[in-house]
Amino acid sequence: MPEAGNVLPIWAFPVAQEITEVLEWRTDVLSSHAGEQRIALRPRPREIVTFRHRLDALGMARAAELARAGFAGDWNVPLWHMALQPNADLVQGDTEILIPTGLSDLRAGGLVAIAVDGGDAAVMEIATVQADWLILAEPLVLQLPSPTVAAQRITVAPIRAGILTSPVEIARRRQGDGTVTANFLLRNAPEIAAPTMPSYLGRPVQTDPSLVRRPLTASLRRAVEYVDNGFGPVVVEPMRDVFERNETITLKAQGPTARYSLRRWLWSLRGRQASFWLPTWGYELQLCTAMTSGSVLMRVAPVASLDAYIGRRIMLEMPGALRFRTITAASADGADHRLTLSSSLGEPVPLTTKVHFLTTIRSDADRVEIQHGAVASEMTLPVVGVGA
Template sequence: MPELPLWSFPAAQEITEVLEWRTDVLTSRAGEQRIGLRPRPREIVTFRHRLDALGMARAAELARAGFAGDWHVPLWHMALQPNADLAQGATEILLDTGLSDFRSGELVAITVDGREAAAVSIASVLADRLILAEPLGLQLPSPAVAAPRITVAPIRAGVLTSAIEVTRRRQGDGTVTASFLLRDAPDLVAPVLPTYLGRPVQTDPSLVRRPLSASLRRAVEYVDTGFGPVVVEPLGDVFERSETITLKAQGPFARHSLRRWLWSLRGRQASFWLPTWGRELQLRAAMTSGSTLMRVAPVASLQAYVGRAILLEMPTALRFRTITAAIAEGADHRLTLSSNLGEPVSLTTRVHFLTAMRADADRVEIQHGAVASEVTLPVVEVPA
């Protein structure tokens, strides 16, 4: 089998990664059932390369020779810097392999000072290093290279999904854009998040700092005969809150955790808790450590409180509870929680509603910049 061509050009601008699942959502009046039809996503990555005249010519000739075939594609959005300098003759690269997608028996791309990458075969992958199948040689431009000058990225097989675009600013300066559909998607493990009632709780601090937009609705049908009043007929019993959230991850660990969390959603299939961060429940009295009674300013009807999950921002940790009963007490409402907090609750404690949500799209687009990754995700409320 002939060796696959290497798309060796380093990405000089923002990288776009698209993850596509497929979920069948069966709706009913009381809720919905979600069936995952594609357990692992399709991955499409788009690279933009800033190249000189020779680089643009090489890209054009590579495309001409192998456009319809498979390629070896360095995944620059998963690239890492080694933890130690590299020298010619070395057979190990020290780095945290758990933060990327290195695989035994596959290839790794090595680039120095942003030049074109060279591929090296991986013999085995350990937690803190890559063991190479052969010593480094011509992959390095000098006998020893400092770690900050080196970038190491995993390589996966892929196919081009669209035409390669070349935009020239001048004769010797241009941008080449290429999109690849990657093969053999990994099976990433969900990150460790706080959980409540069997669901993970998304408490990423970047979500708190980003603007949240929300819409509130219920499925209805408007009946208009044209001769009288318009009649509204409910089509479902579930009230829906939909939002668009933005998450930002900076640094290799946070970036990898973000991708793992998106993987765990499996498109529209899995649900999670999302705090409103709206401080809806404002305390009217402090609580003792053993109390389950919370006195708050009225914000809803008494029946609307029951069964709602809440989040309390305690000094030691975030606490999650469920409201089991509600009564009026003078001008306030007194809520009964599922259990006590185990520590005093001050009057200034922030309390938010928790909403069970799922992604409202099977297609997720991640923008990978030089120092951070960002994703904007539509989510919709599901029955708790």
Template sequence: MPLWPHAPGWEVVEALEWATSVQEAESDAQRIAARALPFRTLSAAFRFALPGSALPLPSLAEAEALLREIGAGPVDLPLWPESVAVGDLAAGAVSAAFDTAHGSWQVGERAALRARRDRAVSASPPISAVRPDGLDFAAPLTEAIPDAIAAPVRAGRLASAAEGAATPGVVDLNIGFQVVGGPLVPAPAAATLDGLDIFDGPVLAARQSPLAFDRPARVTAGPAGPVVAEALRDWHEARGEILTLDAGAAARWARRGWLHARRGRQVAFWAPSLRPGLTLAAPLSAGAAAVTLPTPPEPDQLVGRGIRLSEGGAVVHRRLGAWAPAGAGVVAYAIAAPGAAFTAAAAVSELRIHRLDTDRVELLHRGLDLTELACAIVERPA
């Protein structure tokens, strides 16, 4: 199987796509998974030198020949979004030392190795052992690789036509590859509330969609009778978007694991509300059975919601129960004892139950260190 040896430019788009069949119901919806693992596609721009160019780049002719050879068949594809820096590798080296916990490293597969300054793979030795602190190669390296970058290799195939635009001496080809198979990335450890994971950032932005509320209806009409509109559920959905930025291999791997655990539009989670935050109306003791909040416009709307209390390193998540007036302009909601005391100045966030609002999510990887995710979400009933 040929290897795609070319390294992408600064940005790589990784798309994960599930398939969920959603059946509407009055109080919620049934979600049926049609795919155990997501389709995974990697898209990036690859730069090649045009004939006659003196630039130190792979030639376009070589790339075209390889693309013709691949055709619709399989190709060994370096997973560049899982790349890690492994330092200098000497000629004859039979191992590389780095943390292997945050990548798809597997015995029998290959490791793509290249110098950081190069745009092509220098070596792709088979992996004979995967240790927590490094890899062992089945054969020694035939040449030294300074300031090496390593990426796991998986079978893939072309997912799109190679298209691009030429500038003097170079051409940038935009190519998409689909990764064939691949392991289920384990979910990262996360706090939970009533059995659901709590999404706790880091969040750069959370915004509500301009047309955020939706309550679908089924409209029927007889040949000569009146039109009948019947609501399919008894609540309005509020849609929005969160934008996250993760730095480093560990955070990038954890974000991918979190997405795998969501399984597209299937698994719900707690997340900060897209609405303005809350404040405490009075201090909260460690054994308190109720939390006092300024009276909201509709106190019943907070019943069943969650809150996140944080102050001085203490972080507590609780669900709000029945409420009762507690004085002028304040109400008290029943909660389980927080186990820690908080002053009235503590940071308070409202938590609501959400799901992803799409089966396709895209991770934008910038270099080795940064990953951006813009994710559509939708609230579900508490």
């Protein structure tokens, strides 16, 4: 109901459909002839979530009255896309919930939503957050419908303050069946540490197995100016030395651990500000002979001019792990090309090893949209190359 005193109204309705989460940063990109400078103007993103609720006649009436009474104020918003299930049954009188707190935005002194069988959320205050459990400020009593409730029936979600950013929409299919859609801009974005990822030369390497490259949508270009006076030939004048490769990547995360890892990675990018390595997954360098463990010479089928290899970074899919190296020299060897690597691999390199170029990439969007389904979360991100 409407705000009373310092208690905010809660949007407690259960979510029955896909949740859309939007993260928005602001980055000022200053381009030059040989590179670019990126200035982060919003270090933490704005978070906008869209909830869709399947409600009966009473539920739709409650939603309408809640919006009417408190539309312009702050709300307590359960974050159902960060919901977790406890690791043990809950008993009336308990003050602890066994749950992996590091996979959600649970904060000491904040609030948590507890829902049973997908019903409306009950609100509890968090006293302390430990690595594997929550300590509540008060014991669980009225929040549970029976003395003991199985963990599989319980959903626990963090609560954050938020404001409505657009009208609450009600689509009524029948008199007692409809969908309510609400959009909230959340307050107090959290600090999230970057995930642990493979790294090379000070940059993380994105090697998520769910990553999908879409070469059909790729564009290869260099910024140029076409000079045409209308009387003579058209002259092409390069405007930048950087060759740009625009692509789209799709990442899918299934399960709480993968979802939270995806969120941490997006936080670390800060929109268009941070760069990372991305393998082309194109199998560009095809070995002509196997390599010994101490060799730095790689014999490959020709794919580029000799000087074009030098300085390029590569990724080798070794049997035990992914390895990263830099090409320091190149020469012709009969019909093949012989490349010199920055160091040996320390183990034999089979002839069937897949070798890909590494490119320096950044996000080409400050607005990222994540679709959270019941099983997995998925996001599509446009990226642009900012170097070799």
